[in-house]
Amino acid sequence: MSTHYEVLQVSESASLDIIKQRFQQLILQHHPDKRTTTDDDNNVHKILKAWEILRNATSRKSYDIELATQRNKQDMAIGAEIDLDDMEYNEQTSSFALVCRCSGDYVITEEELELGIDIVACNNCSLRIRVLYDVIEED
Ligand SMILES: [Zn+2]
Known part of the structure; x- marks a missing residue:
């Protein structure tokens, strides 16, 4: 598929x-x-x-979650587990990024984090990382 x-x-x-x-x-x-x-x-x-x-942004988002869930289940090769603190925060896009060893990027947005997504695929190769973070309750 x-x-x-x-x-x-x-x-x-x-x-x-x-x-x-x-x-x-x-x-x-x-x-x-x-x-x-x-x-x-x-x-x-x-x-x-x-x-x-x-x-459609909403259906795309839920499709992305569906994909991420499938991948989680399949337990596809996760290159590494990365602490969110070790990723670089970009204020303009409200996202965290990490450079992959292929020189591509792993990017995860705050929105995705809020949705509970923790698997990020490199935008250049097939590697994935798991982002480790604590859910922060906002006031
Ligand atoms: Zn890569």
Whole structure:
């Protein structure tokens, strides 16, 4: 099973603009006039479904959680466990980042932390880290 991100050939941290661009390109490629195989019907269905989920911030977020949960269950290779304190905080994006050994980045937003997400994938390679943190109750 491909993820919706894989179907649209974008990274999981891609912005909506990028996803939209990609979606439009793919849909054009699979335009009924250009279809050559019956396979394409299936692809178009997948592309539309992926776009439907990822275009909407709320459904994308719950899809991301679903993905993270699946990955947790599968216990996919977690490269390391990193303390949140060891990550670099970016005030502009309200997110924590860590440079991967491939020189890609692990980025986790405060919003994701609040949702209980603790697995972060590198935006450049297939490594993942688990972020260790205490839930902070806000007043
Ligand atoms: Zn990496």
